[in-house]
Amino acid sequence: MTIYLCEPDFDGILSAVYEAWMSGKGHENVKLELDGAFRELELFTQYVTVRTSPENARKVIRAVCGKIGRSVYEEIYIASLSQDPARPDKIYRFLIRAFRYGAGVLDMLQLPEVREIFQMCRNVRHENHLLTGFVRFSQTSKGILVSRIGPKNDVLPILAPHFADRLPMESWIIYDENHRKAVVHPSRGSWAIVHADGEGYLSAQLDQDTDQEEYEALWKAFHETVAIRERANPVCQRTHLALRYRPYMTEFQ
Template structure:
């Protein structure tokens, strides 16, 4: 009977599920990963709830880096962040396929394998969204002086964005709010960033922007309208360079 390991849609959850499946030594046809809340039950399967721990997640991370290589690890890690209910099973299948190769570090070259191909595509999708948000994300200064930005991504890309902005704004207090997944990345000046969930954040301060920020926002909107040439507007070209889904969180497109 096939065993399906049910876990949460987090890095710790999926890696813990892979840990339990890997430890059994069973093949791809005999085990699978399913995400809690996205489960489609099938006949003749044994469903097991995964005990999720940091120890298991770290063990799987080290296993991937040692036997599959760091590049494969980053492809797998990005795939974990994707918005796809079958990602856990694709990652497990990729790792089990790597176990059969003479050189497991070349697993991501085997795109003829459907699970490897899926991991590759998910990694590319997450990387593309994170890259786009590095340009489309907009910070606004709050009354308490903190720089605040909100995004509504499809994938859980906060851990991809945080190192980028921590490197560019090391002396600033800033936070990025992922409204799609109820998560925050918070950076205190001269310190390391941390990832927290919405229910863990103490929102004593208001999210109202400062007077200076409001003034500059108005100036920026007026500037964008002034330089626009109505007769040369190309909506199709605009959509190619700035998709509609990024616009609601950008100052230029807010009322």
């Protein structure tokens, strides 16, 4: 068995897919894992660290889009954003099926490889959908809108277009604390994802004083005014708004 260790991003995973596929060792004799993840070393196993190659990643993308279809490409991209640590190998197994059956593979949920991709994509899309309503912005003295989130999945690449469409005339930043990256959108410009290192311009904007305290007071006054204490239902509230989102929402501070 040969295990290919790859970086967690999309290009890193596709680079490992390319190396494993072109190795000629047979699909049953190779496996993909994330580099740096804790693992127990297996006997009679060769570990190969794959350097991310944008060129090889593009080759895989061209093959998927040209021979199978863009819909399959979109699914593996969404799956690459999942929190599932086994996503590299699941994507690889799914592509084996996809190249065999074509674009119709997306409807073959009876296949374990397809079902696993479907479940990962559903989880990513669901969290992204929730965050389109749960993201809260605060405004700095310079007029920049800033927000902090802590998603389980790496949803920023699909969350950013929603807010770019909703707030095209505003300058805003959404910082993902769990993945240490942020999407930056200048007024009337296009958004970009940057990695946060705790220094520089991005850190300075995130650490600025904002109008959050003012809006916290307004939300508290609003809830105290309209709330009917006899009808309070915490269990129902947690069903519609999980506890893990609340530390990032102004009205729950």
